[in-house]
Amino acid sequence: MAEQRMRVAVLGGGSFGTALASIAADNGARVRQWLRDPALVAQINTQHCNGRYLPDYAINPAVVASSDMDEVLAGAELVLVAIPSKAFREVVRMARPYLNEHQILVSTTKGIQQDGFKLMSQILEEETGFTHIGVISGPNLATEIAQKQLTATVVASDDAETRTRVQTALGCDYFRVYASNDRYGVELGGALKNIYAIAAGMAAALGMGENTRSMLMTRALAEMSRFAVDQGANPMTFLGLSGVGDLIVTCSSDLSRNYRVGFALGQGKSLDEAVEALGQVAEGVNTVRLVRDKAREDGVYMPLAEGLYQVLFEGVPAREMARMLMLGEQSSDVEFILSRADVQQAHRESEGHDD
Ligand SMILES: NC(=O)c1ccc[n+]([C@@H]2O[C@H](COP(=O)([O-])OP(=O)(O)OC[C@H]3O[C@@H](n4cnc5c(N)ncnc54)[C@H](O)[C@@H]3O)[C@@H](O)[C@H]2O)c1
Ligand SMILES: O=P(O)(O)OC[C@H](O)CO
Secondary structure, eight states: OOOOOOEEEEEOOSHHHHHHHHHHHHTTOEEEEEOSOHHHHHHHHHHOOBTTTBTTOOOOTTOEEESOHHHHHTTOSEEEEOOOHHHHHHHHHHHGGGOOTTSEEEEOOOOEETTTTEEHHHHHHHHHOOSOEEEEESSOOHHHHHTTOOEEEEEEOSOHHHHHHHHHHHOBTTEEEEEESOHHHHHHHHHHHHHHHHHHHHHHHTTOOHHHHHHHHHHHHHHHHHHHHHTTOOGGGGGSIIIIIHHHHHHHOTTSHHHHHHHHHHTTOOHHHHHHHHOSOOTHHHHHHHHHHHHHHHTOOOHHHHHHHHHHHSOOOHHHHHHHHHTSOOOOSSTTTSOHHHHHHHHHHHHHHHO
């Protein structure tokens, strides 16, 4: 008997939703993609192209787009939600009447909801109460996936069926899917790295070099890990694709929207101008605000997030902020080996001896 094709629904008509829909179709799945814009629906169905978000990409012709949520979700076994964080809950609520508990729901969105500091898979859980919930996250620039550049991602869920089904649906010769059971850590890494990508873009525009980028990325990882520990997550997850992997790509490539926003800011554009020129979502702008507030609330030391916040929202010049960060407290390299507190204590003692 012929193997049954997996039925996949993708919610979202942006670059990542479009790339994922096409991967699943390349893999032989029956794919339906939901998006709001009827003109884009028609373009995907007739020209197999998403001219607004991925103009040079030939979408697998088996992908069928629609603005009818019922039609898209009917019979779907796997639902991938690729909607920016600001609209994520609203779209999940629209979808809710057409969802059932047997379906696997996966967030692909790297952002945080302001209200309650919720990650997107927590919203999926809250809105549905289902058990097959997961996330995918990793170094996944949609434009490179569209070029079929060899790429890897992570599916994270504490539900083995969710992990296995996503690996089967999306794993192919140009897209490799690794599994994790640390859903929170994987999702947190994807959201946090956007902050540092903005800083990296800004540093590049200011003419800072590779030493600077390397310092920024490594200290970003230290800061992300500190925050993860505070949130009760496992910092070891950040050693994987969804942590250090995504940090590397997003801090190094001008295909990253967050990096591009930072670059535009470094060139002297205002935040509004930079975001408007981008015309797509750069989740880091919102995330830096939320993470900085949360870090202050919880007393977590996050000088890079704090510094970027002040540059973005309080008008502190980026060069001045870089100087202040360089002259900040003497600290430890790997805090899991030598703690910050120990370094500070040693400085206090040394100052005491000098008296
Ligand atoms: N693009 C990438 O390279 C990439 C890679 C990995 C993860 N992601 C994540 O995927 C998420 C989605 O990003 P994207 O790149 O596809 O975004 P995008 O900016 O390319 O497109 C966003 C899509 O969401 C739709 N949308 C926005 N508000 C909506 C609403 N209220 N109702 C319905 N649709 C709405 C837009 O119309 C558009 O189709 C982001 O959070 C991003 O972090 C993106
Ligand atoms: O374009 P960005 O900055 O949203 O980054 C896209 C992906 O998250 C890279 O993994």
